[in-house]
Amino acid sequence: MADYGRSETHPIHALFRMVGGFNVASLSGNVSLTLKSSNFQRLDPNGSSRDVTLPVAGPMAKGAFFWITNTADAVESLVVKNPAGATIKSLPRQATVLVACDGSSWVVVLEVGDFGVGGLRTDAILESTNNAGVTIDGLLIKDGDLNLIDNDRVVFGTDADAIVRWDGTDIDVLALADDQVWKWGNGTNSWDQWWYGNTASDYILWDASAGTLSFEGAAAIGKHNKTIGASTAAAGTTTADAGVLPAATAAVYPTTAADGTKGVRIHANDKVTGREIKIGNGVSNQILKVYPPSGGTINGAAADAAFSTASGKGAIVVCLDSAANTWLAW
Secondary structure, eight states, X not given: OOOTTTXXXXXXXXXXXXXXXXXXXXXXXXXXXXXXXXXXXXXXXXXXXXXXEOOOOSGGGTTOXXXXXXXXXXXXXXXXXXXXXXXXXXXXXXXXXXXXXXXXXXXEEEEEEOTTTTOXXXXXXXXXXXXXXXXXXXXXXXXXXXXXXXXXXXXXXXXXXEEEEEOSSSEEXXXXXXXXXXXSSOSSSOOXXXXXOSSTTOEEEEETTTTEEEEETTOOOOOOOOOBOOOEEOBOSSTTTSEEOOSSOOSEEOEEOOOSSOEEEOOGGGOOTTOEEEEOOOOXXXXXXXEOSTTOEETTOOTTOOEEOOTTOOEEEEEEETTTTEEEEO
């Protein structure tokens, strides 16, 4: 028998064979290996994930090793643990791990998979210099899966600009900086998208070619709260002495004191093309006058002319063109 570090090499002139060194088993429960167990363990979890506990890592175990292969034909794991119950390596189906004892603990030496099913698995692929990195010209996954476990990441960009990961509960799509952009398509070749609810008949559909967003089945826009601005008292008889609405703080502005002559003026900060604001009338039997920002027009009327609501009603106002200060009202 060789004595590492003391004896010279001993040539072997025949096939090296370990009697009893190869074990194939279909498990019915967890299994504990001993120093008498076969070095090669091909284990089928057989319907459920199983624990494989290694022997005590003492001086007597130093140099011992096990090749452990998960031969499952379904999604079942072999969880290799040390005697204290801590996980050393979780093996998905068709994966193999080589573990060895250094005299005080069990360490993973290598993890590989069957090329036909599990692919190549390893903890690291290294080049000769620290900053060289590894370049892969292409990756073909044929008749198999790319299996990323919890908290494994797909990283995009030189500086990890975008990250996608499954954290065990949900998928996180993370950006390196604020206001990064996620584009679907390029305006020429784009994606139709279906976002499903609890049933296949309830979904939100984006039709790229038609440019339409539709809600199918029971899908609908739910509760949609509007920001309510501070109340403004109507005043005066012209735009010059009208009450001025808050400075672009909300989508809905309540008012008081309408009497058929008094009015409110839209604040210039709301002069943004396409902006819609709702102006409420808090007096049930009176007309409220609504003025555009100074110099503006509503519905094509004269500059600074008021739009008069129906008695007891408010107004919906939209900025048609901020540069021209033109508005539409209903």
